[in-house]
Amino acid sequence: MTPRGFCASAVAVLLLPACATQPVSFSYDVVPILQDRCIKCHAPPDGKGYRQTGLSMLTYESLMAGTDYGPVIIAGDSRRSILNMLVEGRAGKKQRMPHNETEALSQAQIETLKEWVNQGALDN
Amino acid sequence: MSRSRWLQFPWLTLFTRPRRVVLFFVSCFPAISMAFDFSNAEVTEVDGIYYIKFAAVVEAHPDYIRYVLADSEHIYRLSPSIIESEVLSPRGADDKRVRTRLLNCTPVFCLEIERVDAVRMLASGDFEAEIVPSLSEFKSGRATWKIVPMDGYSYMVYEAHLEPDFFIPPVVGKQMVIETLKDEFATTFVNIEKIARVNANKDRIAGMLLSDAGAKILRSPCAEYARASLQ
Numbered sequence: 001m002t003p004r005g006f007c008a009s010a011v012a013v014l015l016l017p018a019c020a021t022q023p024v025s026f027s028y029d030v031v032p033i034l035q036d037r038c039i040k041c042h043a044p045p046d047g048k049g050y051r052q053t054g055l056s057m058l059t060y061e062s063l064m065a066g067t068d069y070g071p072v073i074i075a076g077d078s079r080r081s082i083l084n085m086l087v088e089g090r091a092g093k094k095q096r097m098p099h100n101e102t103e104a105l106s107q108a109q110i111e112t113l114k115e116w117v118n119q120g121a122l123d124n
Numbered sequence: 125m126s127r128s129r130w131l132q133f134p135w136l137t138l139f140t141r142p143r144r145v146v147l148f149f150v151s152c153f154p155a156i157s158m159a160f161d162f163s164n165a166e167v168t169e170v171d172g173i174y175y176i177k178f179a180a181v182v183e184a185h186p187d188y189i190r191y192v193l194a195d196s197e198h199i200y201r202l203s204p205s206i207i208e209s210e211v212l213s214p215r216g217a218d219d220k221r222v223r224t225r226l227l228n229c230t231p232v233f234c235l236e237i238e239r240v241d242a243v244r245m246l247a248s249g250d251f252e253a254e255i256v257p258s259l260s261e262f263k264s265g266r267a268t269w270k271i272v273p274m275d276g277y278s279y280m281v282y283e284a285h286l287e288p289d290f291f292i293p294p295v296v297g298k299q300m301v302i303e304t305l306k307d308e309f310a311t312t313f314v315n316i317e318k319i320a321r322v323n324a325n326k327d328r329i330a331g332m333l334l335s336d337a338g339a340k341i342l343r344s345p346c347a348e349y350a351r352a353s354l355q
């Protein structure tokens with residue numbers, strides 16, 4: 001490695017914390033998205049999504065508990081989290097969430113959910 | 125063009141073709157290891173072809189196991205390694221194509237692998253999946269899921285051979301792939317059993333008869349193929 005390359009690497013490492021993404025709050029950032037786009041179907045006792053899969057998004061605990069078939073969030077790993085997969089449309093058009101809405105989540109909403117999961121899906 | 129992406133430590137790129145490599149400086153999460161009581165769990169590699177056989181008693185009725193395997197729309201429920209999935213338009217009555225993108229990690233490196241399988245339900249009630257090489261990162265591959273009734277439960281046998289069309293580091297890499305596959309199938313068997321039991325329980329609560337489960341398979345996303353095979 002050249003001295004210039006070494007310096008560039010050192011500067012990059014020093015700047016990393018400053019470039020880190022802002023913490024995403026469950027209460028302030030995630031809950032509004034869930035309330036706006038998901039709760040209509042994923043709330044007990046009559047929400048269609050809740051009745052079909054058992055997934056309630058009413059509380060942090062119920063969200064983390066997931067569906068009758070298993071968790072939908074793997075803390076720290078949005079790539080493998082089913083919640084992220086479905087809102088991003090990675091499981092095909094028919095499975096994209098929300099199902100019954102004409103519009104998918106906005107890119108900003110998708111990014112917020114992704115960041116929250118990648119930051120550990122905390123109850124913060 | 126290759127769709128495979130290596131997520132690995134930089135030194136491993138020395139052994140790969142540069143055009144295939146996209147580096148991600150992220151930590152890799154090892155495969156989730158789950159216990160499953162396999163009566164047979166073999167993964168071997170000969171001349172670049174992986175031979176896989178897993179067999180176990182699964183505590184669910186065969187029809188519910190078949191329903192899980194037929195439900196390709198929800199294939200992502202079977203394993204956290206499936207990070208993308210899609211049922212492609214069928215080309216014919218006996219050819220349902222399912223695209224998956226898998227993220228598999230060994231303790232040292234991660235791989236993203238694209239594959240498309242032509243999935244068929246056979247008249248026997250077993251399933252067969254054949255890799256479509258032109259759409260996959262495998263040169264060839266075929267898998268069968270055999271489901272044998274066993275006192276209300278099922279004896280499930282998965283057999284496959286896969287010939288990857290991507291680089292696997294020699295010796296250590298192959299062994300890591302073998303161990304990762306074992307973990308992966310343990311997870312998959314656990315999830316198949318769990319989903320089958322949940323579905324059975326839901327049907328029981330809804331007052332459905334067991335015989336309805338067979339009919340349910342025929343209403344599944346693989347309906348026309350299953351119908352064609354069962355006739």
